[in-house]
Amino acid sequence: MEMNQYLSMFIDESREHLQALNDNMLKLEASPEDTGIVQTIFRSAHTLKGMSATMGFEDMASLTHEMENVLDLVRNHKLAMNPFIFDAIFKSLDSLDAMVEDIVAGGTGKADVSAIVAVLKSIVSGDYGNGGGAGAAAAPSAASDAELDEFQYSVLMQSLESGLQVYRVEVSVDPSCVLKAARAYMVFNVLEQNGEIVKSTPSVEDIEKEKFDTTFSVYVLSETGSDELQRQIGNISEIVAVTVEKLDADGLKRRMERPYEQAAPAEASAARKEAAPAAPAVKAETAAPKAAGGAAVASRTIRVDIERLDVLMNLFSELLIDRVRLEQLASEVRRNDLTETVEHMARVSSDLQNIVLKLRMVPVDNVFNRFPRMVRDLAKSLDKKVDLIITGAETELDRTVIDEIGDPLVHLLRNSVDQGVETVPERLAAGKPETGTVHLRAFHSGNHVFIEIEDDGKGINRDKVLETALKRGVVTPDQAKSLSDEEVYLLLFAAGFSTADKISDISGRGVGLDVVKTKIESLGGHVQVSSRLGAGTKFSVQLPLTLSIISAMLVRLGSEKYAIPLSSIVETAVVRKEQIRSVHGNKMMEFRSGIIPLLSLSALFEVPDYSEADENETEIVVIRKGDKLAALMVEEFIGQQEIVLKSLGKYLTNLFAVSGATILGDGQVALIIDTNALIK
Structure with missing residues (x-):
């Protein structure tokens, strides 16, 4: 595998871990006493540190190492989380994320992390300015000669009483081994898959830096038998000896009172084997301890480069065009065997089309997952209290849409938190x-996905919006009289429109919303707003499921053919x-007890x-944009395709009312009509 492939894997996995x-930090902030979450955070940080060090990104590795030190104290109940520590982590x-993005952009991933590292070190030493208590944050002392301190002894004893087995595992690496730390890492990986590591001698940090001779020991909690543990560790290349000692209460007490003494032969067993040649580098990923008696679940997913999916989609697109051509030829030739083959x-x-489209579908969670942290930081900076409740994160959208929808949603969410939700005194x-x-x-709804952002804030002041719109010439006084509430709220999306009393660096109700509307409409979607003064506001974004292959109605006008997306019909x-009427020079027609505009495509x-x-009667297509309707006059319907x-x-x-083109079965090109552009 080439280096750039390793780098691609590192970037993907770093983003996932971050x-x-x-x-998990947001979960911990909501439940600061939950040490289970701390263990999960610690493991992610530990894996990220190992990956960074392996790839040579030292600034990332050193920063993650200092984070580990803080988290280690927390998980061992030697440090209590407080707002200062949460902000520091x-x-x-944020610094780690910036370094990863620098690597993505082709940079070195280097950054000046001295300031944040100093803050993390001060937390470990207890010497930080938020009154956290120096005593509580003191780093564990290494002065004792005993192999276990009181806390570790307590944890192991409690685990023993709850039915878990406690092992002391001693591992010897071949003296000629070149990558001792890598072999130790593989041992740790095996142990973490089978249980929970409580203590290692030397420390994990020293082992990672190869600051050990050829032997290290680990105390581990597990439900796996000693023979099985010994077998799994013994199978690792260049591990020449493994001793797995099962400890009872008396054995633990001896370990706390004095340094480790080699157990009697009857108490321990060893597995030795000849040193094997160095194995190829293996990417190991720390896993959570397995459930009791549970078998490891094989991975059922693979990573595929986006460009390959795009190539696959393009190839299938060509196949679809040829299929339509073959269907047309078969209908002309009228041979049964040819018709049957083409139908098959x-x-x-x-079926292949459905699979290809599903391959491109991505859960909106890929976008939504960054919003809880953003809302948390934003609410804190505004001195507000805000709960973000996410539902439907498993809903899938085409990757092309997912890539583009993130920024518009950021604008809408920031508006809701900044201009929608009131301050605590205002709410009370x-x-x-x-x-x-x-x-x-x-x-999902039909061939569309809806994304809604709804707050329970102060709502939109209709009169204020209309007043601002009149002042800026967005609407005329005559137009203003006939506007519905929803039409007034949509004025927020006019370029540069804002009702904010002061423009902040966060948002004004309307700042950036013109960009939101432009982006959403470029994706073939549209946005609606509803609001009740004093009760809240809801933005509803409608998006097409996919932008690659769609169902359309083909129509003919003279010698020209056009495609109208079925989802808008x-x-x-x-x-x-x-039946056609003329109102102020515009053609109109009756439709379901209402009057709708009639547009001439020709x-x-x-x-x-x-x-x-010159026609006495004309075929029409009634199209919809939100709650607005219009009718398009055509010469002939060709059919759905x-x-x-x-x-x-x-x-x-920038062609008016044209969103693209398609190639038909006879090789002719048909323009695809952008119906959204036809309804104002």
């Missing part, structure tokens, strides 16, 4: 709980000339060889 660290995670090919390619004065709530929801119908696209002006979206390239940009 996300897990952030998530969160800042450390259509069924198989349809309004008779609300002091902690505000922001709901982030995702769910309400129904098709025929309208007679006498006029919009200047079709040279067709005009519906799965089409592949193709970009028009960098030279044909």
